[in-house]
Amino acid sequence: PPIIWWIRRDLRLADNTVLEAIAAKGRAVVPVYVFDEHERALGAAAKWRLGQGLHALQQRLQGLGLGLTLTTGDALQAFQKLCAETGADAVYWSRLYDPEAIERDTKVKAGLKAQGVEARSYAGRMLFEPWTVETKTGGAFKVFTPFWKAVRGREVASLTDAPRSLRGLDHWPRSLTFEDLDFSSPMNRGAAVLARYCEVGEEVALRKLSDFCDQSLASYNESRNILAAQATSDLSDHLAWGEVSPLRLWSVGQAGLARGLAGAEQFCKEVIWREFATHLVYHTPQMISQNWRPDWDAFSWQDGQGDDVLRWQQGQTGFDLIDAAMRELYTTGKMHNRARMVVASFLCKHMMINWKIGADWFRDCLVDWDPASNAMGWQWVAGSGPDAAPFFRIFNPETQRKTYDGSGNYCRRWLAEGQEAPPQTALDFFEAIPRRWCLSAQQQRCQTMLDLAAGRARALEAYQALRQNS
Numbered sequence: 001p002p003i004i005w006w007i008r009r010d011l012r013l014a015d016n017t018v019l020e021a022i023a024a025k026g027r028a029v030v031p032v033y034v035f036d037e038h039e040r041a042l043g044a045a046a047k048w049r050l051g052q053g054l055h056a057l058q059q060r061l062q063g064l065g066l067g068l069t070l071t072t073g074d075a076l077q078a079f080q081k082l083c084a085e086t087g088a089d090a091v092y093w094s095r096l097y098d099p100e101a102i103e104r105d106t107k108v109k110a111g112l113k114a115q116g117v118e119a120r121s122y123a124g125r126m127l128f129e130p131w132t133v134e135t136k137t138g139g140a141f142k143v144f145t146p147f148w149k150a151v152r153g154r155e156v157a158s159l160t161d162a163p164r165s166l167r168g169l170d171h172w173p174r175s176l177t178f179e180d181l182d183f184s185s186p187m188n189r190g191a192a193v194l195a196r197y198c199e200v201g202e203e204v205a206l207r208k209l210s211d212f213c214d215q216s217l218a219s220y221n222e223s224r225n226i227l228a229a230q231a232t233s234d235l236s237d238h239l240a241w242g243e244v245s246p247l248r249l250w251s252v253g254q255a256g257l258a259r260g261l262a263g264a265e266q267f268c269k270e271v272i273w274r275e276f277a278t279h280l281v282y283h284t285p286q287m288i289s290q291n292w293r294p295d296w297d298a299f300s301w302q303d304g305q306g307d308d309v310l311r312w313q314q315g316q317t318g319f320d321l322i323d324a325a326m327r328e329l330y331t332t333g334k335m336h337n338r339a340r341m342v343v344a345s346f347l348c349k350h351m352m353i354n355w356k357i358g359a360d361w362f363r364d365c366l367v368d369w370d371p372a373s374n375a376m377g378w379q380w381v382a383g384s385g386p387d388a389a390p391f392f393r394i395f396n397p398e399t400q401r402k403t404y405d406g407s408g409n410y411c412r413r414w415l416a417e418g419q420e421a422p423p424q425t426a427l428d429f430f431e432a433i434p435r436r437w438c439l440s441a442q443q444q445r446c447q448t449m450l451d452l453a454a455g456r457a458r459a460l461e462a463y464q465a466l467r468q469n470s
């Protein structure tokens, strides 16, 4: 009997432990995607990106003579129906580690088993599953450097190429169409723009990794923080949707280390930051939506005056680096890592707005949204997380701009106002935004919304008060 491959965040054929297991058994595979409540609730850009990724996977599967079945509703019920229709007696999937996914998968597993259907989950999304890395005393890690030291010399799985052939069915189950599922969402006015910046699929991911290895890995240390340089791998959305395995990035990093490339160790470390985020969230799932440090519940976050938060979201704070970065986010669904740290610090510290508001906005706008990396990133910046940046380290957006965008190219790329002939990138923002935002490229550059020194002093005072009271 065939085996159902329940597709979630593993939109690839290479290094796919589920497909390897099915192929090893010599059984036919039925690839299935279920658009259930959990998927429907994704942020706007992430949902759109998932739809694009599934499209690309469908084409790859077609190349192998395999059909992709798209269905909707409750996953367990969907599998009951599909097992009856195809004669499948097993459902396999690749594990996810965030609390909502674990809850869903546990239910589905129990339900399938109760009906006598084999249910099996596999590793593959991470290099090291969260429970396989432990401190010497047996607990979870809370600090990155010891985590890094614990894993950097570990053996990892071997790479496996995409299978040349897989057994399929003579008659594929009836599938819904992409239009039926509707991956669009309120942000969709921007979808056409997002599409200009977003290449999808496994083949693209592998090509980007190879280009990065040839062109940028050696100089990664010097260039990765230069905002305009585009010197990082740009693979985060491919990793988020499983179009490339972390194993591939790790092996490129390790091969670079063996060749003595200066940037290779730092690149390996970044891959491990992703592992660390998943490790943290697996062991303290509440950190997705709550302060990792409970004493932070007493911090005196502000509501923000009037449309302060909206100005931050719209890239209308008056600070060039913040505004350029927020527009890059809205236009492309991504933002440079350094810029993510600076805009997050501005919101949490200068504006004193709760990090959860920023994390929610990122959740809606990022095509590379990952529940663990997003929560860790925000709590790291805010100061409420484990191994967080010290609160007194408040990024000054102007100093950051001078240091990391000395040429001004990044800000010019994303800010149209004041430029005689703004580049298409900056104009794209105005095409992408909702009409209700009422912004135009012809308007004047807005005034700065706050005084940096006063904002910094207010934040430090609030932090002192928190420390004294806890």
Ligand code: FAD
Pocket (backbone or CB within 6 Å): 224, 232, 233, 234, 235, 236, 237, 239, 240, 270, 271, 272, 273, 274, 275, 277, 335, 336, 337, 338, 340, 341, 344, 362, 366, 368, 369, 370, 371, 373, 374, 375, 377, 378, 381
């Ligand atoms: P590269 O420099 O090429 O690094 C390779 C890979 O390592 C990345 O693709 C990514 O998977 C991983 N990585 C690198 N830096 C980090 C990091 N600091 N934390 C975790 N993984 C990392 N990343 C996401 O994938 N999804 C998110 O939702 C997300 N939210 C963030 C929120 C905030 C506030 C901050 C500060 C960071 C966030 N990051 C998130 C991490 C980081 O900004 C992106 O992974 C990075 O910008 C991706 O660019 P790249 O692929 O070119 O990275």
